[in-house]
Amino acid sequence: MAHYRAADSKREQFRRYLDKSGVIDSLTNVLVTLYEETDKPNNALDFVKLHLGAGGPGPADAEALRLELAELQQKCDMLVEENKGLRNKLLQYEPMPEEGAEE
Template sequence: MEKEAKKEAFRKYLESSGVLDALTKALVALYEENNRPSSATEFIQQKLGGPSIAEYEKLRAEKSDLQIKYEQLLHAHRSTREELEELKRRGEPLLPATEGDAWRGHSSQEP
């Protein structure tokens, strides 16, 4: 009996959240399609608003590339912070001295 109540609660959840309606519409669209798609799963995914398999794979590759770039930037950031802390510790100037510093009101001795 408890199992039936659990099933009924889940069915109500699916209905109230709009899942049953969305799935029904996607299945009806597939049924009414004159030219059956080669991938019914991909057709339903597209009808539900999800990316196609090709789009999904492209996004996964892009995510992987971005993760690599993030790791590289994070490493560079950490290295730069360590270098900055070392320069501060030694009391060295943090900005390189240039000819333009004088007119900006900076001297080559200021950090």
Template sequence: MVALYEEPEKPNRAATPENPEIELLRLELAEMKEKYEAIVEENKKLKTKLAQYEPPQEEKRAE
């Protein structure tokens, strides 16, 4: 497919953020991702622990 127009090359702003807020947001995002991963891991552990106390799914349906 032929483009009807050429897009000008966009400057790579990732290498040099112009606004200090951008860097703060990146740091905050990295922190949030770490917290999210920790919560996902904790959730898996808690689900495993909970499964020990709940009856299997087959028994629940039979009732």
């Protein structure tokens, strides 16, 4: 009988842990949302993942995004340098108007 109470105690502790960390509320909200859907999705598990935020990019997607970000940052830096060079060339042929001069 003491073993039975220990298992109940562990379950109750785990339930309190889930409740305190907000897991029960989050799951309840997602399940209520699914229940209230008029057109039920074909894959309920994907629906739950999507609404819990677990449907985000995986590690492979994140790595691909990091690589793309690095490439775009490099391209941006290159374009900034090109822009500076073109501005300098433009200033050689079109001097800046003097202050106070009327156009």
